Amino acid sequence: MKPIQVGLMGFGTVGTGVFNVLQRNQAEIKRRAGRGIEVSMVSRRNTALAQEVVGDRATVVADARAIIANPDIDIVVELIGGYDLAKELVLEAIAAGKHVVTANKALLAVHGTEIFAAASAKGVMVAFEAAVAGGIPIIKSLREGLTANRIQWIAGIINGTTNFILSEMRDKGLDFEVVLKEAQRLGYAEADPTFDIEGVDAAHKLTLMSAIAFGVPVQFDKAHIEGITKLSSVDIKYAEQLGYRIKLLGITKRTPKGIELRVHPCLIPAKRLIANVEGAMNAVVVNGDAVGTTLYYGKGAGSEPTGSAVIADLVDITRLHTADAAQRVPHLAFQPDAMSDTPVLPMGDVVTSYYLRLRVADEAGVLARVTGILAEAGISIDAVLQREADEVGGEGSTQTDLIILTHDCAEAKMDAAIAQMQALPTVLQSITRIRKEELA
Amino acid sequence: MKPIQVGLMGFGTVGTGVFNVLQRNQAEIKRRAGRGIEVSMVSRRNTALAQEVVGDRATVVADARAIIANPDIDIVVELIGGYDLAKELVLEAIAAGKHVVTANKALLAVHGTEIFAAASAKGVMVAFEAAVAGGIPIIKSLREGLTANRIQWIAGIINGTTNFILSEMRDKGLDFEVVLKEAQRLGYAEADPTFDIEGVDAAHKLTLMSAIAFGVPVQFDKAHIEGITKLSSVDIKYAEQLGYRIKLLGITKRTPKGIELRVHPCLIPAKRLIANVEGAMNAVVVNGDAVGTTLYYGKGAGSEPTGSAVIADLVDITRLHTADAAQRVPHLAFQPDAMSDTPVLPMGDVVTSYYLRLRVADEAGVLARVTGILAEAGISIDAVLQREADEVGGEGSTQTDLIILTHDCAEAKMDAAIAQMQALPTVLQSITRIRKEELA
Numbered sequence A, B: 001m002k003p004i005q006v007g008l009m010g011f012g013t014v015g016t017g018v019f020n021v022l023q024r025n026q027a028e029i030k031r032r033a034g035r036g037i038e039v040s041m042v043s044r045r046n047t048a049l050a051q052e053v054v055g056d057r058a059t060v061v062a063d064a065r066a067i068i069a070n071p072d073i074d075i076v077v078e079l080i081g082g083y084d085l086a087k088e089l090v091l092e093a094i095a096a097g098k099h100v101v102t103a104n105k106a107l108l109a110v111h112g113t114e115i116f117a118a119a120s121a122k123g124v125m126v127a128f129e130a131a132v133a134g135g136i137p138i139i140k141s142l143r144e145g146l147t148a149n150r151i152q153w154i155a156g157i158i159n160g161t162t163n164f165i166l167s168e169m170r171d172k173g174l175d176f177e178v179v180l181k182e183a184q185r186l187g188y189a190e191a192d193p194t195f196d197i198e199g200v201d202a203a204h205k206l207t208l209m210s211a212i213a214f215g216v217p218v219q220f221d222k223a224h225i226e227g228i229t230k231l232s233s234v235d236i237k238y239a240e241q242l243g244y245r246i247k248l249l250g251i252t253k254r255t256p257k258g259i260e261l262r263v264h265p266c267l268i269p270a271k272r273l274i275a276n277v278e279g280a281m282n283a284v285v286v287n288g289d290a291v292g293t294t295l296y297y298g299k300g301a302g303s304e305p306t307g308s309a310v311i312a313d314l315v316d317i318t319r320l321h322t323a324d325a326a327q328r329v330p331h332l333a334f335q336p337d338a339m340s341d342t343p344v345l346p347m348g349d350v351v352t353s354y355y356l357r358l359r360v361a362d363e364a365g366v367l368a369r370v371t372g373i374l375a376e377a378g379i380s381i382d383a384v385l386q387r388e389a390d391e392v393g394g395e396g397s398t399q400t401d402l403i404i405l406t407h408d409c410a411e412a413k414m415d416a417a418i419a420q421m422q423a424l425p426t427v428l429q430s431i432t433r434i435r436k437e438e439l440a
Helices: A013-024 A026-033 A047-054 A065-069 A084-095 A105-122 A138-145 A160-172 A176-186 A200-214 A233-241 A303-320 A366-376 A389-393 A411-422 B013-024 B026-033 B047-054 B065-069 B084-095 B105-122 B138-145 B160-172 B176-186 B200-214 B233-241 B303-320 B366-376 B389-393 B411-422
Strands: A004-009 A037-043 A059-061 A075-078 A099-102 A151-157 A244-255 A258-269 A281-288 A292-299 A351-361 A381-386 A399-406 A432-436 B004-009 B037-043 B059-061 B075-078 B099-102 B151-157 B244-255 B258-269 B281-288 B292-299 B351-361 B381-386 B399-406 B432-436
Touching: A004 A013, A004 A065, A004 A303, A013 A026, A013 A037, A013 A047, A013 A303, A026 A037, A026 A303, A037 A047, A037 A065, A037 A303, A047 A059, A065 A084, A075 A084, A075 A303, A084 A099, A084 A105, A099 A105, A099 A303, A105 A200, A138 A151, A138 A200, A138 A281, A138 A292, A138 B138, A138 B303, A151 A200, A151 A258, A160 A176, A160 A233, A160 A244, A160 A281, A200 A244, A200 A258, A233 A244, A233 A351, A233 A399, A233 A432, A303 B138, A351 A366, A351 A411, A366 A381, A366 A399, A366 A411, B004 B013, B004 B065, B004 B303, B013 B026, B013 B037, B013 B047, B013 B303, B026 B037, B026 B303, B037 B047, B037 B065, B037 B303, B047 B059, B065 B084, B075 B084, B075 B303, B084 B099, B084 B105, B099 B105, B099 B303, B105 B200, B138 B151, B138 B200, B138 B281, B138 B292, B151 B200, B160 B176, B160 B233, B160 B244, B160 B281, B200 B244, B200 B258, B233 B244, B233 B351, B233 B399, B233 B432, B351 B366, B351 B411, B366 B381, B366 B399, B366 B411
Parallel strands: A004 A037, A004 A075, A037 A059, A075 A099, A258 A432, B004 B037, B004 B075, B037 B059, B075 B099, B258 B432
Antiparallel strands: A151 A244, A151 A281, A244 A258, A281 A292, A292 B292, A351 A399, A351 A432, A381 A399, B151 B244, B151 B281, B244 B258, B281 B292, B351 B399, B351 B432, B381 B399
16 A cells, blocks of 8 residues: 655654654654555745755645645644744645644633644544654554543643753752753753743643643643743752652643642642653653552654654554544544533642741741731631741841741732732741642 | 344453453443444353343353353354463354454454454454554554554553553652562552563553564564563663663564564663653554554553453444455455565674663773673663762772663674673673663
């Protein structure tokens, strides 16, 4: 049988990875798929750069639409990124009856509903394993591996840049700005790192996982998003002393009132496996009611790891492109007519525990006033760490750090308590609040 | 559409888990599968015990063959275990045109070739996610999630009983026999724990992973199998001092000369994620040439975790039972006509590094003689730990422990060197040799 014909729209890091791995492992992949998979067209504005890689093994075009227009192409892979052009091309490819593979988490997190509906109407598949956690087969595990379960929650380190920065801050006791520059120098962070360090990239990925875990539409606009730019190395150190690590987590959770969907720095017990995921690696913890806690770990980015996920999708489509809809896994794991309208909870209703750091005057009664406010609000305290004044501010200091770990309470209640504590004259700086999850 | 009809042959721990999870999550599972999945028959010799669980929700029979004989049953789940009866029933079910799901690793590791051939000839599926690592979707990840890769190696903690025992030995400094009794009391080890503690269960699972990773037939009879019964807590302690943990690993590796297939205790660096998998949990590390190192973690046994894996297979079959062979994932990941005959390497040809512990006379020249033998054999030394005599044998002792970590060498060469060292008059006890893997 003729190999299935693939066109790559966009030929940068990931495209090159897909092309090279398909070339190198073509025999092995065909032994699995039962049919060859061949990249016969690639598009890149700078055609000369693409030509250098592919030589005479594929046709290089400047205009991605030439791929869509080619009736011999069975599957197009969208690797252009961003929203506008990528969205147009994906919808045009679907309209032309092509199956689509994409690594574009931003596109699907924002426009997924429209794109999946168009694909279903046309009877084509849109696969996106590469959009979340790079080479880790987390989409497949959630959509197919854990189908028996009511998923309870997911918590993931799904952005390598920020995990690299946090690992370095902890290892070397350096501040965020210093480590960011180092990460940029090493190529772990982009020149404009905003999407990574502000948590937006993680929120895109989390949105996709939340949809397939709970059978709800993609709702990126409802996500609560905080990055790591305000994290201080002193909090990383105090967390360590209390037996915790700070990680940027994407968390989505099913509660009786609705679905939590939030990205923020988070204390997690140092003994949890995910707390020990270092550097640019990714890991996702999934808790299901039958299976319990499972974890998936690997490289979350890079040419060949992401290429590995794209190719896994190509193999799936090669198997199933002649199948009917009932034989295919639904785009968002649940049948389109069986989606749920469970709302995403506003952040004020999210229940979690907290780490608080207060810079206070080192005088009698401060602790009593602070804990009094928490008690009044019905927030119970798990642990208190009060530093000696001179440990923090040096000999003769009259200030100190007061660290409090709380038990679970609703975020709105904590907001109110923090506002009250902040108003105390003995609280000298803006209070640091970091959420905490046990992930048990 | 009428729900797909399932019959459970065997209704113990796992069968009950499958039944209960399917009952509890039936709405959620139908939303995913697009069709209901219903257990309409279960078989158990003691029908009264089964009847207690299922009530009037399914027909209980004493004879599993009544399930196979029922034309309404689409899928049979074999949960009887063992070889003889299970094999007969699985082959009869296939002959009757039933799809089969099984958690029986022993059966497939030994008779898989025959069973998969019969299934292919009949056009039915035999699914076995539950046979390896309980609820972790490792079979799906290997067969479908990593199809782009030439898998290089797999290393797994795939037996919860032995991992629980090793965790306890390390935590509490206790000896194997003591912890085994405790594990039996707590239900983590069976009354006859031989299959677990001798590594046979792990070797069954490893055999299946090796086949689907490398596209070779199941070859349980070629596996090298060592359990944990001879492990001493003193080695766990020394390993710790050198920065390593000891785990019972199943390792399968692709080398230019052939495939390694081996289960044995193994030192691994303490900083690796898998070294921190404690208690009865399972984890599998998979290294592929494109994706790099990935890890999959979760509960490797138990009623509902294993039930979760069985049900994932039921959902897959529900989707694909009307598909043709090309649309289904091949049983062993590779197309039956594209299997490889790469041989399994004899243990003597396996190359790895080693931990050696020698009980020696505390006198001058011992270290020189021992290291001289290794040097002569061309085995280079990575680290040496020599204890003070009285640390080991108490005040006035004339004996001590000599610990050596080596670099990589072929097992046959190490066997010869150990025989020579053992013959030295200053080597007072049988030399302990534990293999070591960096898993980088």
